[in-house]
Amino acid sequence: MGSMPPSTPAKSLINLQLGWPSPRLFARDGLLKGAGDILTSDKETAAALIYGPHIGHPPLRTSLAEWLTTVYSPKTGPVSQDGIAITNGASGNLANVLQRFTDPLYTRKVFMVEPTYFLACPIFEDNGLQRKLRGVPENAEGLDIDFLRRALEATETAAVAAAKSSGRSDEPTVKNGATYPKIYKYVIYCVPTFANPSGKTFPMQTREKLVSLAREYDALVVSDDVYDFLHWPEDPKAPHDPNAAAPPRLVDVDRAMPGYRKWGNTLSNGSFSKLIGPGVRVGWADCAPALARELAEVGSSSSGGAPSHLTSTFVDKMLRSNYMQDFIRSTLVPTYRARYYVLMGAIKELLVPLGVTVEVNKPTDVTSEIGGGFFTYLRLPDDIPAAKTVAAFALKEYALRIAFGHMFTVTGDADSLARAEADGGFSRCVRLCWAWHEEGEIREGVERLAAAVRDVRDRVARGEDVGSQLSIGIR
Ligand SMILES: Cc1ncc(COP(=O)(O)O)c(C=O)c1O
Structure with a gap:
């Protein structure tokens, strides 16, 4: 699927925020x-x-x-x-x-x-x-x-x-x-x-x-x-x-x-x-x-x-x-592993050319297997609004839910919020999860995110105010 014009009625929600295993993976x-x-x-x-x-x-x-x-x-x-x-x-x-x-x-x-x-x-x-x-x-x-x-x-x-x-x-x-x-x-x-x-x-x-x-x-x-x-x-x-x-x-x-x-x-x-x-x-x-x-x-x-x-x-x-x-070895790891490659491949193909970067480190001194867990973490380019706005926009226009930097500040610590919002801070970052959706939906989620990034960028270039009408819950 290519980019979806915002006027198209949203398809079913793709939720790359949810950090839950898909029910078919319950043991x-x-x-x-x-x-x-x-x-x-x-x-x-x-x-x-x-x-x-x-x-x-x-x-x-x-x-x-x-x-x-x-x-x-x-x-x-x-x-x-x-x-x-x-x-x-x-x-x-x-x-x-x-x-x-x-x-x-x-x-x-x-x-x-x-x-x-x-x-x-x-x-x-x-x-x-x-x-x-x-x-x-x-x-x-x-x-x-x-x-x-x-x-x-x-x-x-x-x-x-x-x-x-x-x-x-x-x-x-x-x-x-x-x-x-x-x-x-x-x-x-x-x-x-x-x-x-x-x-x-x-x-x-x-x-x-x-x-x-x-x-x-x-x-x-x-x-x-x-x-x-x-x-x-x-x-x-x-x-x-x-x-x-x-x-x-x-x-x-x-x-x-x-x-x-x-x-x-x-x-x-x-x-x-x-x-x-x-x-x-x-x-x-x-x-x-x-x-x-x-x-x-x-x-x-x-x-x-x-x-x-x-x-x-x-x-x-x-x-x-x-x-x-056995279940971890024969079901969970192969399933999450396959989804991980689909996600990372789609990010490389569709988001990196838009200026998005992957922020995950790879410390090979503690493990030879550096793919793992549930999440990857991306930094959005500087010429579009903070991730919170992009997330709200993606949800409204593209039926895509993603977790965004402001969610990850430490409650009650004003310095944490200030660091998030400073230049290079994590308010520009998003978290994507591969645990909930199947491979095809994960690929489609990244397509929707790429379309949202392009769309936001175009609107900003046209002088439109993308953020002020949108809101999204932080917790
Ligand atoms: C870092 C971290 N800690 C704790 C939990 C929740 O764990 P539990 O279900 O065992 O309470 C999660 C689930 O998302 C998590 O990511």
Whole structure:
């Protein structure tokens, strides 16, 4: 299909914003089999339908540890189940982590890699950390570590001086005592591998520097490692190596560096949402054993048992039977891989000639398979309005939905918004997802985006005001 004149009634919506797997990719058969294995056995049902152990279903902690060992081949040896707590997914677990390990007064700041996974912001706000969220820009090394260091230094100096001048001790005041044995001064939130939204992957040096900084400033790095399992070669003709390790997690980098501490400074936030389907609500935390044990004592688990206990018993069966591993290898990776090449090919053919650039980095020092995750990230040319306007225009005139830079600012951080809108800022960027639509629709989506870019450019050249009549929700 070529460009579609705006007067043509919009076809059905193409949604390249949605970061959800298409329903045909849900791991339904394996889930059904897992559920059957549990619910047809009196013994298994008895263990699955009681309140689960706070830290999670023991067999799943074991099967996860074994699986994660094969996925990451950590330098420090096999992943231990002692550091694993079962969660109800990355979002729910972030909330639990903040409830247990941050204090709304004592915890000084939350640093979020920017552009950020915007839906994490309300989770921090719900935990009393509003007005404390600060963006840390990405750069060619994945993350501007020097910026983060300066921000930590300045914040720490100011916090210590404020405590001194007020004469109060610099201790947690809201959450203290035996219930809260560890409160971090800082939280650093990131998606270090195949990031949402930017698709970027941190090279090794960035990972190590980040962990060192976290140790220096008593920060907990929460990394959403939810896309790590979906990777493939950049070259369409290259064979996929099912044994290629995923980039090392920050938690494994922390464990491998001398001086690993009792509580650790890293927590890997894992999830089956992108592998089974988001409704499954099962995930895991992998962190220092002391941290995992303490996380398990969050009030809602003390009362209700491990989150998602019943479903986690089904997921354990899926891992033990190798269904999950085979499904990733034989269904998810080939499907996403094929869609990725269609998307990248169409971008090269249709958008690059219009001045659009792909902003995703390729750090070959952490993985030989640099295609992966759900997203690619593009910068629009400077002679058209910001991505927010282009997105609103594409939605109205071309029935195409895309995610745009303004969505990825850090809530409440005026500097984050200013950086987005500065020259070269990420308000000119868009995120495209290949998880929801099939190959033909993805190609058509890029055609619609190219038509929208050309159309906007023509209108701007004619002196028309493209933006002021359009609006689009940021969240
Ligand atoms: C970076 C990131 N974290 C967390 C989530 C949500 O994970 P879950 O469904 O496990 O809560 C997503 C889903 O889009 C995501 O992209």
